[in-house]
Amino acid sequence: MKIAAIASVFLLILGVRVFLYYQNQPHFxxxxxxxxxxxxxxxxxxxxxxxxxxxxxxxxxxxxxTSFLPQYHYQDNLKISGRLRSKVLKNDKEMFILYYPKIEKxxxxxxxxxxxxxxxxxxxxFSRTLPKNYSSLLLGITFGIKEKMTDNFLNNLRITGVLHxxxxxxxxxxxxxxxxxxxxxxxxxxQLALFLSIFGILxxxxxxxxxxxxxxAAIMGILVFSSQILGRQRLSSYGLILAGYFMILxxxxxxxDIGFQLSFVATAGLLYIRPVFYSSKRIKRILDTSLVGExxxxxxxxxxxxxxxxxxxxxxxxxxxxxxxxxxxxTVPMLMIIGAVGGTLGLFSDFAGKIFIFVSFPLLxxxxxxxxxxxxxxxxxxxxxxSWQVIAGYYLLLISLIYARRTHKK
Amino acid sequence: MKKYFAxxxxxxxxxxxxxxxQFVKFNDNKLHIVFxxxxxxxxxxxxxxxNKNFLIDAGPDEKIVGCLENHMPFWERNISVAFLSHPHLxxxxxxxxxxxxxxxxSFATEDLNNKSASFQGLLSQLKDKxxxxxxxxxxxxxxxxxxxxxxxxxxxxxxxDKTSPNGQIGETGEFASLIILVSYGSFTAxxxxxxxxxxxxxxxxxxxxxxxxxxxxxxxxxxxxxxPEILSRLKPNYGVISxxxxxxxxxxxxxxxxxxxxxxxxxxxxxxxxxxxxxxxGKNLQVR
Numbered sequence: 001m002k003i004a005a006i007a008s009v010f011l012l013i014l015g016v017r018v019f020l021y022y023q024n025q026p027h028f029x030x031x032x033x034x035x036x037x038x039x040x041x042x043x044x045x046x047x048x049x050x051x052x053x054x055x056x057x058x059x060x061x062x063x064x065x066t067s068f069l070p071q072y073h074y075q076d077n078l079k080i081s082g083r084l085r086s087k088v089l090k091n092d093k094e095m096f097i098l099y100y101p102k103i104e105k106x107x108x109x110x111x112x113x114x115x116x117x118x119x120x121x122x123x124x125x126f127s128r129t130l131p132k133n134y135s136s137l138l139l140g141i142t143f144g145i146k147e148k149m150t151d152n153f154l155n156n157l158r159i160t161g162v163l164h165x166x167x168x169x170x171x172x173x174x175x176x177x178x179x180x181x182x183x184x185x186x187x188x189x190x191q192l193a194l195f196l197s198i199f200g201i202l203x204x205x206x207x208x209x210x211x212x213x214x215x216x217a218a219i220m221g222i223l224v225f226s227s228q229i230l231g232r233q234r235l236s237s238y239g240l241i242l243a244g245y246f247m248i249l250x251x252x253x254x255x256x257d258i259g260f261q262l263s264f265v266a267t268a269g270l271l272y273i274r275p276v277f278y279s280s281k282r283i284k285r286i287l288d289t290s291l292v293g294e295x296x297x298x299x300x301x302x303x304x305x306x307x308x309x310x311x312x313x314x315x316x317x318x319x320x321x322x323x324x325x326x327x328x329x330x331t332v333p334m335l336m337i338i339g340a341v342g343g344t345l346g347l348f349s350d351f352a353g354k355i356f357i358f359v360s361f362p363l364l365x366x367x368x369x370x371x372x373x374x375x376x377x378x379x380x381x382x383x384x385x386x387s388w389q390v391i392a393g394y395y396l397l398l399i400s401l402i403y404a405r406r407t408h409k410k
Numbered sequence: 411m412k413k414y415f416a417x418x419x420x421x422x423x424x425x426x427x428x429x430x431x432q433f434v435k436f437n438d439n440k441l442h443i444v445f446x447x448x449x450x451x452x453x454x455x456x457x458x459x460x461n462k463n464f465l466i467d468a469g470p471d472e473k474i475v476g477c478l479e480n481h482m483p484f485w486e487r488n489i490s491v492a493f494l495s496h497p498h499l500x501x502x503x504x505x506x507x508x509x510x511x512x513x514x515x516s517f518a519t520e521d522l523n524n525k526s527a528s529f530q531g532l533l534s535q536l537k538d539k540x541x542x543x544x545x546x547x548x549x550x551x552x553x554x555x556x557x558x559x560x561x562x563x564x565x566x567x568x569x570x571d572k573t574s575p576n577g578q579i580g581e582t583g584e585f586a587s588l589i590i591l592v593s594y595g596s597f598t599a600x601x602x603x604x605x606x607x608x609x610x611x612x613x614x615x616x617x618x619x620x621x622x623x624x625x626x627x628x629x630x631x632x633x634x635x636x637x638p639e640i641l642s643r644l645k646p647n648y649g650v651i652s653x654x655x656x657x658x659x660x661x662x663x664x665x666x667x668x669x670x671x672x673x674x675x676x677x678x679x680x681x682x683x684x685x686x687x688x689x690x691x692g693k694n695l696q697v698r
Contacts, residue, residue, distance in 0.1 A: 049499070049528060069531040127511050128487060131479045132472075150476065183414075334417070361484065362424040 014249055021252045025058045028096065030086040037106070038064075040076045043146060053078075062096045066103060073120075079104040115210060118347065119145060122207075125346040126339075129357045134364040138357070140166025141332055142339025143208045144217075153368070156375035161303075161310065161321030164266075165332055167259050172332060173214075173221025174270060175298075177201055179333035194230075198222055207340060216260055219243045220267040227271060240267055261309050269305025272402050274298065279405065299325040304398065308391040319379040327370050331363045338363075432483040437461055441558060441594045443624065445678075445686040446477035450654030450661070451500030454601060454626065455481055456592065459692075460556035466493040466590060466601050468504030475507050477685055487512050491560075493546075494519035495603025496587040497529050497579050505532055509539065518544040520565055520588050522579045546588060548613065557594055557692070564589040564605065564613035589613045591622075595692025599624035600644065606634045614643060623695055624688055625675070627651045631662020641673040648676050648688070648697065655681040 028034065036057070044051040046068070053064040053072065064080065072078065082101025088094055122143060126135040136149040144167060157163045165172065180200045184193035201218050208214040220240060227236030244264050247254050254260050277297045278284045287297055299322055303310075311317060318324070338360040346353020439459045446453040448469025455478060456464040463482060468474045492514045494502050508514070517536055523529070536543060548569075551561035565586035573584045587603035589610060598621075602610060605628050614620075625646035628635030630653040649670045651662045662679070670677050678686050678697070687698040 049526075068528045071531075124510070128513075131484060132475055132511070148472070330417075334414075358485070359421065359425075362421045362428065365424075365428070 010245065014245065017249055018252045022059075028057055028060070028084055030084060032084050033081070034084055034098075035079070035081045038078050038080060040072060040078065043148070044072050046071070057084075057096050060094055060096055062098065064098045064101060064103075066100055070105075072103075072105070077106045079106050112210065115206065115208075118207065119143065121347060122343045123147060125343065125350065125353050126357065129354045130361065130364070133368060134361070137166065137364055137367065138335060138339050138360055141172065141335050142343070144211060144214055145208075153372070156371050159316055159318050159380055160324040160371050160375050161318050162324055162328060162371060164262060164306075165328075167262065172336065173201060173204075173217045174224045174267075175329070175333040176204065176336045177221055179337065194226060198226070204336075204340060207343065216243075216247055216254075217263050220263050224267050224270045236271055240264070240271065258309070258313050262306055265305045265309060266302040269301040269303075270298065273301035273304055273398075276402060276405050277301075296322075296326050299329060308386060308394050312386045312391070317381045318374070319381065320374040320377060324370060324374045328367050331367055335360055335363055335367075429485075436481075436483045436486075439691075441592075441597065441690045441692070442481065443592070443599055443688045443690075444477065444481050445626070445650045445652050445680055445688075446474055447680040447684045447686075448473045448477070448504065448652070449681075450630065450657040450659075451504070452495065452603065452626075452630070452652045453477065453501075453504055454652075457482060458554060458556055458558040459594070460554065461486075462554055462556075462558075463489045464491050464493070464560075465489050465508065467495050467501040467603065468492070468508050470500045470503045472504070472507045474504035475511055478508070478512065480685065481687070488515060489513065490515050490554075492517050493588060493590060495590075495601070495605075496520060496585065497522055497524035498581075498604060499526070499528060501603065502532055503528060506535065509535055514539070514541060516544060517541050518546050520547075520586055521545040521567075521570060521577070522574055522586060523577050524579050559591075559593045561591045561593070562588060563591055563600075563616075563619065564609050566612075569609060569612070584608070587628075591619065594690060597690040597692055597695060598622040599626070599688070600646070601626040602628040602635070604629040604632075607637045607640065610635070610640055611637065614640065619644075621645050623647050623690075625649045627662070627666065627670070627677075629661075630657075630659070631666045632659070633663040633665040636666055636669050638669065638672075641669060641675065645673070646675050647695075648678060650686055650688075651677065651679045653679060653681050 034057075038053075038055045040053060040055070044053045049068050051066050051068060051072065053066065055062045055064065066072075080098065080101050080103050082098045085097045085099065086094055087097055123139060123145060126139050127147075129135065130138065133149045133153045136147040139145040139147050146166070154163075157166070177197050177200070181193050181197040184196050188196070201222055205214055205218045220243060223236045223239045223243065247260065274297055277287060277300075287294060303322060303325070307317070338356065342353050342356035342360070344353075345356050436457070441459055442455075442457040444455040444457075446455060446469065449471070451469040452467040453469035453474045454466040456466070458464070463486065465478075489508070489512050492505065492508070494505070494517070497519070505514075533543075546562045548562055548564050548566045551559060553559040565588070570586045573586050574580060579585050584606055585604075586609065587605040588601075589603065589605050590601045592599045592601065600614075600619075600622050602625070605613070607628075610628060620643050622644050623646065625644060625648070627649045631651040651666075653661045667677065680686060689696045689698065
């Protein structure tokens with residue numbers, strides 16, 4: 001009863017906050033002169049003589065068309081002034097366009113400037129060391145940096161259901177944390193190893209430029225893998241719910257961010273679905289002894305939890321997805337370590353960084369070949385529109401299955 | 411822990427294998443010339459028998475990078491000389507992407523400017539990398555130790571002054587473009603950029619230039635590039651046209667294709683054949 005009361009107070013506060021946030025959104029109209037501050041959430045699309053930047057203006061989409069130079073980058077903070085043009089799209093949605101506005105680059109603070117510079121150094125170093133698709137893949141896996149790859153390969157990643165590895169999700173952080181705990185745990189006490197791993201994750205957050213998506217991913221990642229180690233599942237569940245709650249409270253837009261949705265739901269999946277596999281002694285033994293058993297359990301748990309989100313946002317799903325994920329996920333923590341260590345070394349010595357990054361080559365080669373192989377096999381399920389009833393039904397079913405399994409155990 | 415040790419070992423073995431494979435594949439002591447399929451534009455990669463890399467033009471966009479990756483070992487990042495035949499977008503814009511991934515040791519082009527923001531951007535990038543631009547004129551040449559020679563046949567200073575008196579390249583009409591002859595043993599290949607018939611005729615008027623093996627067909631096969639007297643002198647075995655499929659200029663033109671046909675030149679086209687690689691040991695040549 002007490003918990004219910006506290007929960008309803010919390011929910012009420014959240015409701016008021018979200019209502020006020022959207023009530024106070026500024027309104028814009030055609031022909032209006034605007035001064036905006038924008039942080040780029042994706043790199044501009046560059047053609048041979050211009051750049052197209054996508055952003056949000058209030059609740060509408062904004063395109064900024066500007067000259068080829070100077071080139072802007074993902075995460076840049078821009079001060080933009082110009083006159084709005086509006087355009088109605090085929091689906092009746094309105095969109096704003098700014099043609100060649102005045103753009104000024106601003107630097108928010110020293111710490112962010114430092115990490116932006118470091119990230120740029122990583123991009124330079126990786127690009128000068130590995131082939132294009134490999135360097136973009138490694139930058140994505142390690143730091144969540146979105147660099148261009150060939151359309152073909154990007155599409156293959158999407159249809160085989162492994163695009164999430166370049167999105168800096170809680171899953172990556174969980175795998176990373178698990179890996180360093182395993183390494184430290186080999187020669188240190190468990191508690192100490194856990195502490196060092198959390199420290200490692202925090203350092204990683206710094207390297208990745210304090211990007212909100214990575215901070216979120218790190219918080220959730222720490223929750224999951226510490227629960228795995230300490231065996232205190234309930235504590236982590238509260239942590240997850242609180243973390244998600246405050247993230248939405250601070251910035252209500254977060255809830256529409258696919259990265260947040262995936263991180264949150266995948267983390268919940270790891271917390272609740274994964275233990276189901278380990279509840280049966282027989283399955284547990286099989287998982288523990290096989291080389292990729294852990295990854296299979298992880299993949300299935302995360303996929304079961306995120307399936308509707310993947311469908312709704314990407315519209316396609318490959319029947320090979322679980323297979324491909326099982327085959328490639330074990331490389332992710334190693335690639336993250338190689339990327340993070342190689343990148344850090346590269347800040348001090350270009351040569352040492354390069355040599356270290358080369359170690360990732362065979363893993364990336366393997367990753368690419370698996371993805372390209374399975375994307376060519378077909379087996380793609382396309383779904384046009386997913387109604388909210390179906391999504392709600394799916395989650396209700398999932399929750400009741402987990403609940404049934406638990407009470408059964410007791 | 412055992413698991414990661416096993417994986418580490420597999421990685422090392424694979425790495426050694428892959429390294430050896432690429433080492434053998436790309437260090438065969440032969441001259442390789444690749445007309446990269448960069449769409450509408452020019453981008454030619456040259457790897458000499460002693461494994462020095464050269465680039466003549468870089469196409470309009472990032473596609474050139476994929477071509478370089480496919481034709482040199484993954485650990486090599488140096489390009490000895492990057493030539494730019496002339497400052498037009500479909501020849502230089504790719505250098506922006508090449509520079510992000512490769513070290514250009516020197517950059518050479520003709521003494522012409524282009525006011526466009528994209529070319530000025532390239533110049534400022536070169537400046538950032540502290541690369542001095544070498545301006546080439548007809549008569550310049552150099553030979554590297556393995557015997558590969560690069561000779562600049564055009565333009566002359568007079569020709570540049572006549573066609574672009576203000577030092578800016580024109581978008582249409584007559585403008586100067588580097589013409590480069592690459593020779594190795596008895597193998598010769600002529601790269602013509604976007605040159606037009608008068609410049610090309612003048613460039614090959616020297617008696618030593620005849621009977622070449624490979625002709626990079628001028629200006630993507632436009633009708634202003636070739637004349638019967640040029641082909642009767644050069645007698646190329648192969649003519650390579652670097653062009654994008656369904657481009658808006660109608661390249662390559664019927665006129666040029668018919669002319670090449672008339673002189674029994676085997677014609678290759680990047681929009682149909684993709685990357686075109688020509689390999690020579692100094693005597694024979696092989697097309698891939």
